[in-house]
Amino acid sequence: MIFIKERTKPIYLLKLEAALRRVPDTHPNKQMILKEYLKHQSGFRGEKTVDYYLSLLPKEQTIILPNLRLQNNNNFHFQMDTLVLNPRFFLIIESKNTSGELVYDIETNELVRKKGTEMELFSDPVLQVERQKIQLIEFLRLLNIQPTPLLTLAVLTNSSVSLKMKSDYMKIPRNLIRAEALPSKLTEMNQSYKKEYINYQDLKKLGRILVKRDRPYNPNVLEKFDVKKEELISGIHCPRCFNFNLIKSRKGHWKCESCEFISKDAFKFSLNDYLLLVNSGINNCELRNFLKITAPRSALRLLSNYKKTGNTKGTTYHLTYYDG
Known part of the structure; x- marks a missing residue:
């Protein structure tokens, strides 16, 4: 596995850290900043967990592009936690770093975390990564990239998470796995897909193009949370x-x-x-x-x-x- 683009702490997360240092605790939106920071920090830790398991795989002709945010021709952006490029297939990985007991309803696409008597609703990672697949197919079409099997995985990265389906007759989707299963899942994919659709040189060229097209999420944090410059510590x-x-x-x-x-x-x-x-x-x-x-x-x-x-x-x- 070759990481053509290093996973670094996203600029938005760095900005949230700076805001936590500089925005006074008395500011009415300080808790909103903290909540946003905790969410993105947790997500970043989950993505690093995926990187660890990917690093265990043989260093073959495979390119890893972490945290890639691309813009389609309709000016909408879509972000992928991890994109794996292989001559035989492409793979989008969506990581979900959630702890506790998760209940998944495949019919309503609801993922619910239970904590005592409280319930918290999360976006469906399987639906999320399938949506990214549709967007990436369109993006690659505009680059005149030849059709390649495009696979998806939603990965639960927190070791303390438990997952069960809402009803007994429901089966866990094959592309929803725990992080520990990632190496064996990639090995299975390598064994299932034998035909090469793109040579390695063109694959590296595509990787460089995607890195060049990367548009990291970089909002003005003070405006986003209604903080005046004069209010900063x-x-x-x-x-x-x-x-x-x-x-x-x-x-x-x-x-x-x-x-x-x-x-x-x-x-x-x-x-x-x-x-x-x-x-x-x-x-x-x-x-x-x-x-x-x-x-x-x-x-x-x-x-x-x-x-x-x-x-x-x-x-x-x-x-x-x-x-x-």
Whole structure:
């Protein structure tokens, strides 16, 4: 298995993490942000579980494209957790990282989680991945890609989940499996499909085209949750515990008074929050306000390694994401 596109934390999830750090607990929409974050963080963990089981398979002529979001000619987007490209078949994998007791009604396409007396309704992963199949077929048709068997799997990635059908006469769909069964399911598919529909060189070319067409979900989080820029918590946060109790030492380092972590790059992690939530461009005054720095010269030193446009008071510095 070759991962032609590395699975990294989605930009939307990074933005939600930044919002959790910077939006005050007193903001009326803070709980909405937290709920959205927990949902997407859980989904990301489930997708990483799928990656692990895929990595156990032989490194044959198979390409893995994780977290791919494509746009059809009708301007609608569709997203696939994992797309597997093989000369003999293509496979879409939809992961569902849900814990607890799940009851699946194949007739109404309802997936219900029971927790005590409470019930929570989820979208049907089988229906979801079949819808993605229809959309991908149309997308490939526009690229003049020859017909290839297109298979689907809905994978339950949480080890503590239990699944049962609503009625005894209902059978679990063959394309709804637990994550542990993924390697054997892929082996079964490889044995069932012998004919090659596309050579490996063209397969790699298709993989590169799909990566180029990838359009990650990247909304303005402040607008989405009705948060004003002025409402954000200002200051430099600790990269380890995320508290804002940092003091600057004479040696140019920041020390966290909460966990005693020492960092010379703490300000860069805080500027990530500005980049994710506000803008990629920042001037001296905006940096001082966001990081709670009083001296313009101190701010200028922090900005010295960033590319800039303009002169004197009109200078804008262009932030890049810092991952340590």
